[in-house]
Amino acid sequence: MLDQLDQFPEQGILHVFIKHTSAAICINENADPSVLVDFESIFNHIVPEQLPFLKHTVEGPDDMPAHIKAAMIGSSVSIPIVNGQLDLGVWQGIYLCEFRNHASSRRITITIYS
Amino acid sequence: MLDQLDQFPEQGILHVFIKHTSAAICINENADPSVLVDFESIFNHIVPEQLPFLKHTVEGPDDMPAHIKAAMIGSSVSIPIVNGQLDLGVWQGIYLCEFRNHASSRRITITIYS
Amino acid sequence: MLDQLDQFPEQGILHVFIKHTSAAICINENADPSVLVDFESIFNHIVPEQLPFLKHTVEGPDDMPAHIKAAMIGSSVSIPIVNGQLDLGVWQGIYLCEFRNHASSRRITITIYS
Numbered sequence: 001m002l003d004q005l006d007q008f009p010e011q012g013i014l015h016v017f018i019k020h021t022s023a024a025i026c027i028n029e030n031a032d033p034s035v036l037v038d039f040e041s042i043f044n045h046i047v048p049e050q051l052p053f054l055k056h057t058v059e060g061p062d063d064m065p066a067h068i069k070a071a072m073i074g075s076s077v078s079i080p081i082v083n084g085q086l087d088l089g090v091w092q093g094i095y096l097c098e099f100r101n102h103a104s105s106r107r108i109t110i111t112i113y114s
Numbered sequence: 115m116l117d118q119l120d121q122f123p124e125q126g127i128l129h130v131f132i133k134h135t136s137a138a139i140c141i142n143e144n145a146d147p148s149v150l151v152d153f154e155s156i157f158n159h160i161v162p163e164q165l166p167f168l169k170h171t172v173e174g175p176d177d178m179p180a181h182i183k184a185a186m187i188g189s190s191v192s193i194p195i196v197n198g199q200l201d202l203g204v205w206q207g208i209y210l211c212e213f214r215n216h217a218s219s220r221r222i223t224i225t226i227y228s
Numbered sequence: 229m230l231d232q233l234d235q236f237p238e239q240g241i242l243h244v245f246i247k248h249t250s251a252a253i254c255i256n257e258n259a260d261p262s263v264l265v266d267f268e269s270i271f272n273h274i275v276p277e278q279l280p281f282l283k284h285t286v287e288g289p290d291d292m293p294a295h296i297k298a299a300m301i302g303s304s305v306s307i308p309i310v311n312g313q314l315d316l317g318v319w320q321g322i323y324l325c326e327f328r329n330h331a332s333s334r335r336i337t338i339t340i341y342s
Binding site: 011012013026027028029032034035037038039041042043045046072073074077078079080082087088089090091092095113 | 243245247248249250274275279281283284292295296300303304306335337339
């Protein structure tokens with residue numbers, strides 16, 4: 001998506017915001033694909049489906065866990081822009097975390113300020 | 115609280131910050147009240163009181179779990195302002211998450227920048 | 229680190245960003261050192277090493293749990309500046325959360341905007 005952006009300012013912040021409550025945005029390790037697999041497995045382990053006390057189940061067993069994972073991860077990231085480039089570390093990449101089992105497309109809003 | 119704000123700028127960011135370490139701010143599903151009930155139940159399940167290894171217990175068994183939940187959720191949210199309005203998704207609302215069993219009032223700082 | 233900064237603006241935001249995926253930045257209780265001990269113990273309890281289903285283990289058993297903890301806590305904090313000072317609550321301090329057992333130094337980027 002960032003390919004469609006024009007040039008970054010010399011200094012500033014990139015803000016990426018997701019307009020949903022069962023998906024999230026974070027920064028994590030972007031080198032080894034096995035990190036993505038484990039990322040999903042661990043969050044499923046910490047916030048399992050079928051917890052017996054849940055009330056909000058009308059949208060399926062994966063819905064309420066998705067809300068919790070989304071709250072844990074967060075709905076936005078803010079990344080510094082330094083010398084006209086995103087100031088990410090070597091291994092960092094932006095994750096869009098989809099927590100529903102069958103989701104449709106997701107909408108994000110990107111803001112750049114300098 | 116946002117009713118007391120004057121007009122938003124055309125474009126910008128709203129930043130909501132909570133000045134406490136046992137409460138948090140996040141964005142989550144704001145339609146079905148059962149989400150709020152499950153939100154609290156799941157976080158109590160993940161971070162229970164009475165973990166046997168805890169040292170910081172002088173302020174009560176709910177204090178240290180509250181600090182952990184607050185760190186997981188975060189102390190602020192940043193929300194885009196687009197065309198003079200908060201650019202929240204259809205189901206999104208701002209949560210003030212109170213993690214103490216008996217808390218007094220909480221103070222937040224709201225910053226708008228454009 | 230903040231001692232090296234020149235004066236803050238009258239109003240603005242301080243953004244602290246960590247350029248790593250196995251360490252994180254958050255705000256938490258900065259008064260009683262036992263909070264720091266419990267903070268580490270609880271996160272080790274929630275995200276233990278040696279989960280049997282993990283794939284990304286080449287960098288050691290503490291690496292993948294560190295990525296998860298980092299995603300839960302987040303890679304940055306944004307703090308209001310009011311009247312030329314950080315608008316932190318009485319008990320709040322900035323944590324750099326190191327989640328590797330043997331880490332080298334960490335790099336952060338600080339941005340102030342007003």
